[in-house]
Amino acid sequence: MKKIRDIATIGFALFAMFFGAGNLLLPPFIGVQVGSHIWITIWAFGLTGILLPFLGILSVTHSGETFSDLGDRINKNLAKVLGTVIMICIGPLIALPRTAATTYEVAVLPSFPESNPMWTSLAFFAVTWLFAIVPSKVVDLVGNLLTPFLLVILTLLITAGMLYPPTSPSTHILTTTQSFTLGFTEGYQTLDVLASVIFAGIIISATKAKGYHSIREKNGVVIASGALAACCLFFIYGGLIYLGATAGIEDPSIKRSELLIHISHAILGPYGTLAIALSIALACLTTAIALTAAVGTFFSNLTKGRLKYTWLVTFSCLLSGVLSVTGVDNIIQFAYPPLAFVYPIVITLVLYVVFFGRWVKAKSPYVAALLASTVIATCNVLNILGVLGPRQLALLNHIPLFSHELGWAIPSFVAFCLVWSIQYLRTKSVTPHEND
Structure with a gap:
């Protein structure tokens, strides 16, 4: 009770x-x-x-x-x-x-x-x-x-x-x-x-x-x-x-x-x-x-x-x-631009720690995911503030979900998987030498 x-x-x-x-x-x-x-x-x-x-x-x-x-x-x-x-x-x-x-x-x-x-x-x-x-x-x-x-x-x-x-x-x-x-x-x-x-x-x-x-x-x-x-x-x-x-x-x-x-x-x-x-x-x-x-x-x-x-x-x-x-x-x-910047970064941190934290212990894949989210979030804020021209905006719209302000989702996942894969392959290649 x-x-x-x-x-x-x-x-x-x-x-x-x-x-x-x-x-x-x-x-x-x-x-x-x-x-x-x-x-x-x-x-x-x-x-x-x-x-x-x-x-x-x-x-x-x-x-x-x-x-x-x-x-x-x-x-x-x-x-x-x-x-x-x-x-x-x-x-x-x-x-x-x-x-x-x-x-x-x-x-x-x-x-x-x-x-x-x-x-x-x-x-x-x-x-x-x-x-x-x-x-x-x-x-x-x-x-x-x-x-x-x-x-x-x-x-x-x-x-x-x-x-x-x-x-x-x-x-x-x-x-x-x-x-x-x-x-x-x-x-x-x-x-x-x-x-x-x-x-x-x-x-x-x-x-x-x-x-x-x-x-x-x-x-x-x-x-x-x-x-x-x-x-x-x-x-x-x-x-x-x-x-x-x-x-x-x-x-x-x-x-x-x-x-x-x-x-x-x-x-x-x-x-x-x-x-x-x-x-x-x-x-x-x-x-x-x-x-x-x-x-x-x-x-x-x-x-x-x-x-x-x-x-x-x-x-x-x-x-x-x-x-x-x-x-x-x-x-x-006033709050929307700063929140549009910081939110994707925090969401990325939260999601990747919750879903991958038990299996991926290395720090570099998380850093890569956060960097990718930060870059896309910065571009989104520039778009919100009207800084980007038509050409830059057209280029960014090629990023999946960017027009829906979710453009950070896929690049952060790709960056995470890419860096984790590289690190995993390096670890596998080093291990045999350590056993010799």
């Missing part, structure tokens, strides 16, 4: 850590654009928003207990460089400001149209700082107190919306392929794959604190907790995409926060605004607490304690508070 209770606490905490501002705003907006292509979009969004984050946690458990252990599987400096980039993205540059901005636009602005986002941001990060300043209490606080209330509200909204949808799904706005691509790439904006390799350390530490020290026990609890969080996320994501598709909104340029308010009001009437305000506040607050704690822990460990945890938490809250006043849509628009 204790183990089941611990799995539930850690699983709900992990769900709440993943389920933040982007996770609540993105699915309905996707639903508006895909029309009746609901299921293909749910599965595509689930790949980058659920499956890959789960594999991110597994990649850390296969390698050790922290992201540093995962990075050390390939290169000692990789964990420092890539970890720093990840923490900046999921911390004060993108994710943390977005939590406060979303809270203001959805939870505060509808009821107080004359309010100033600066005051909301100040109050939001004051609460975040108070909870994050004691990192050992983060998992229990989030898992036992905040998450169950959040799940109840969202389940009520989604269930009512599915039983009594305001309209039928709109006509096809995008093709099936376009809907899949949209769902897959919009999953980048959740930042959950980036967060998963960092959150894994927090979850593993919480598991050990509850008395599970052996590798088998520890991994079993972590995997079961991750599976529970994944099931919750699938239900919430699928439901929100469906609500967006049946919202009766034909204008794809509608602001994400306005769409969410419209849906909640259409389904729950005058109580909808209050329900969604509570959902937003809880979703954003739980994620902000976890992210702030992760940022402080990572950079404190990286600098071997020269930068104090309390200083880093305070700085993250202050910087995030300043950036949050720019607004949700501006933050999302």
